[in-house]
Amino acid sequence: MDAERVPPGIDPTKAHPSRRYNYWLGGKDNFAVDRESAEMVASAFPTVGLAARENRAFMRRVVGYLAGEAGIGQFLDIGTGLPSAGNVHEIAQGIDPSARIVYVDNDPIVLVHARALLTSEPRGRTAYIEADLRDPEKILADADLRRTLDLSRPVALMLVATMHFVTDDHDPYGIVRTLLGALPSGSHLVMTHATGDYLTPEEYAVSVEANERSGVPFRLRGREEFARFFDGLEVLPPGVGSVVEWRPEEPAEDRPAVEDVSMLCAVARVP
Ligand SMILES: C[S@@+](CC[C@H](N)C(=O)[O-])C[C@H]1O[C@@H](n2cnc3c(N)ncnc32)[C@H](O)[C@@H]1O
Numbered sequence: 001m002d003a004e005r006v007p008p009g010i011d012p013t014k015a016h017p018s019r020r021y022n023y024w025l026g027g028k029d030n031f032a033v034d035r036e037s038a039e040m041v042a043s044a045f046p047t048v049g050l051a052a053r054e055n056r057a058f059m060r061r062v063v064g065y066l067a068g069e070a071g072i073g074q075f076l077d078i079g080t081g082l083p084s085a086g087n088v089h090e091i092a093q094g095i096d097p098s099a100r101i102v103y104v105d106n107d108p109i110v111l112v113h114a115r116a117l118l119t120s121e122p123r124g125r126t127a128y129i130e131a132d133l134r135d136p137e138k139i140l141a142d143a144d145l146r147r148t149l150d151l152s153r154p155v156a157l158m159l160v161a162t163m164h165f166v167t168d169d170h171d172p173y174g175i176v177r178t179l180l181g182a183l184p185s186g187s188h189l190v191m192t193h194a195t196g197d198y199l200t201p202e203e204y205a206v207s208v209e210a211n212e213r214s215g216v217p218f219r220l221r222g223r224e225e226f227a228r229f230f231d232g233l234e235v236l237p238p239g240v241g242s243v244v245e246w247r248p249e250e251p252a253e254d255r256p257a258v259e260d261v262s263m264l265c266a267v268a269r270v271p
Contacts, residue, residue, distance in 0.1 A: 007108070007109070007112045008108075009108040009111075010108050010109055010112075012031040012032075012033065013033055014033060014215065015033045015034050015036070015037035015038075015214065015215040015216055016034060016107050016109065016216070017107070017165055017216055018081050018082050018105060018107040018109060018110055019031060019034035019082070019107070019109060020034045020035075020037050020038045020041075020216065021052055021081055021082075021161070022034075022081070022082045022084070023035055023038045024038055024042075024048055024049045024051075024052040025049070025052050025053065025056065025084055026049075027082060027084065029082050029109065029113065033215075037214040037215050037216060038214075040210050040213055040214045041207075041210050041211060041214050043210060044203075044206040044207045044209070044210035044211075045203075045206075045207050045210070045262070047256075047260040047261070050256055050260055050261060051194075051260070051261045051262060051263055052161075054243055054244060054256060054261045054263065055160065055161045055192050055243055055261075055263055056084065056085075056086070057243075058160075058192060058243035058246055058263075058265055059086075059088070059158070059160045059190075059192075060086045060091055061246065061247055061248075061249065062158075062190050062246070062267055063075070063088050063091040063092050063156075063158075064091055064095065065247065065267075066092070066156050066188060066190070066267075067091065067092040067093075067094075067095040067096050067099055068095045068096075070188065072154055072155070072156045072187075072188060073092075073096055073098060073099050073100065073153070073154075074099070074100045074101075074149050074150065074153060074154065074155040074156065075088050075089075075092055075099065075100070075101045075102070075155065075156045075158060076101075076102050076104070076145070076149065076155050076156070076157050076158065076179075077101060077102070077103050077104065077158040077160070078104040078105075078133050078139065078157070078158065078159055078162060078179075079104070079105060079133060079159060079160065079161065079162025079163075079165070080103040080104060080105045080110060080117065080128075081105065081110065081161075082109065082110055082113055083113050083114075083116035083117055087116070087117060088101050088103070088158065089101040089117065089119075089120060089121075089124070089126045092124075093120065093121040093124045096124075097121040097122075097123045097124055098121075098123040098124050099121075099124045100124055100125045100126070100148050100149055100150075101117075101120075101124070101125075101126045101127075101148075102126070102127045102128075102129060102144070102145050102148050102149055103117050103126065103127070103128045103129070104128075104129045104130075104131050104133070104139055105128075105130065106130065106131060106132040106133065108130065110128075110130075111128065111130050114128040125148050126148070127144040127145065127147070127148040128144075129142050129144055129145060133159075133162065133166060133175060134166060134170045134175065136175050136178040136179050137178065139179070140178075140179070140182045151182055151183065151184070152184060153184065153186075154183070154184060154185075154186035154187045154188070154270075155183050155184075155187045155188075156187065156188040156189075156190055157179055157180065157183060157187065157188070157189050157190065158190045159176070159189070159190070159191045159192075160190060160191070160192050161192050161193075161194070161263070163176070163191060163193050163221075163229070164193050164194045164218055164219055164220065164221065165216070165217060165218060165219075166219070167217050167218075167219050168219065172219075172229075173228060173229065176189070176191075176229050180233075180270060183270060184270070185270055185271060186269065186270065187269075187270040188267060188268065188269055188270065189229070189230065189233060189266075189267070189268050189270070190265075190266075190267050191226075191229055191230075191265065191266060192243055192263050192264065192265040193221055193226050193263065193264050193265075194218070194220050194221075194262060194263055194264075195220055195221060195222060195223070195226065195262055195263065195264045196208070196220040196222070196262070197222050197223055197262075197264070198242070198258050198259035198262050199259060199262060204220075207220065208220065221264075223240060223264060226240060226264045226266070227240050227266070229266075230266055230268045232271070233268035233269060233270060233271070234268055234269045234270075234271055235266050235267070235268040236266075236267045236268060236269065239266065240264060240265075240266040241264065241265065241266075242258040242261060242263065242264065242265070243261060243263045243264070243265040244256055244257075244258050244261050244263075245258070246265050246267070
């Protein structure tokens with residue numbers, strides 16, 4: 001992106017997770033500061049691009065499962081990121097054309113591209129809300145959300161590669177509890193989260209340090225910390241584990257190594 005023609009509301013001097021992720025996925029919607037931050041992380045964790053692609057592939061598999069087998073027709077996707085191949089509504093409405101999707105992100109650059117997220121099938125509906133996950137009540141009260149989703153019917157809450165940007169001082173568990181508290185029985189929670197569990201202590205220390213220098217607040221969480229987000233929910237098979245191993249479509253020997261992706265996931269049903 002050309003830093004001289006910056007859309008209003010966007011600060012091209014500060015790295016942002018959505019633009020950095022876009023760079024790792026091979027996109028062009030990023031500034032020099034995002035690329036520098038991305039390269040800093042990649043110097044400590046060279047397979048971060050693979051991790052981003054595997055995370056995205058997991059998301060596509062899960063939405064396919066939810067819209068199909070699980071019969072979920074509504075999605076609240078918080079931390080949407082820049083539109084990329086296989087957005088949630090494209091997958092869900094490819095299975096159920098009447099599916100409804102609300103996208104939420106706090107990076108104004110996503111709003112610039114939100115038109116691509118609003119290409120709903122005529123029988124379904126999509127909406128985009130610019131809001132911060134750390135203020136979940138505001139998201140839940142949003143008029144566009146209320147117009148798009150029927151909160152008396154099951155909703156899939158998607159927090160895919162997003163909660164690791166919520167540091168402990170912002171009450172990450174309380175945020176998820178508040179969001180789930182507004183959703184009825186039969187709703188689902190889908191989450192992926194970066195972890196240091198598969199790394200050696202040296203690799204872990206290098207990753208934490210690189211993330212600290214990269215200018216984006218970030219919190220790796222271990223399996224137990226991650227599993228706490230699912231307390232009181234019915235975690236679906238295969239349980240809490242690597243995104244690489246969640247209902248893969250290829251034989252295990254063709255899948256990447258879990259340590260090269262270093263991303264935990266789980267999908268759970270609200271009882
Ligand atoms: C790594 S991207 C993941 C995109 C997409 N969910 C995926 O998995 O392909 C994380 C997204 O979360 C958004 N994000 C980070 N912190 C956020 C916050 N506090 N509120 C809303 N969105 C946030 C970023 O702007 C970014 O677009």
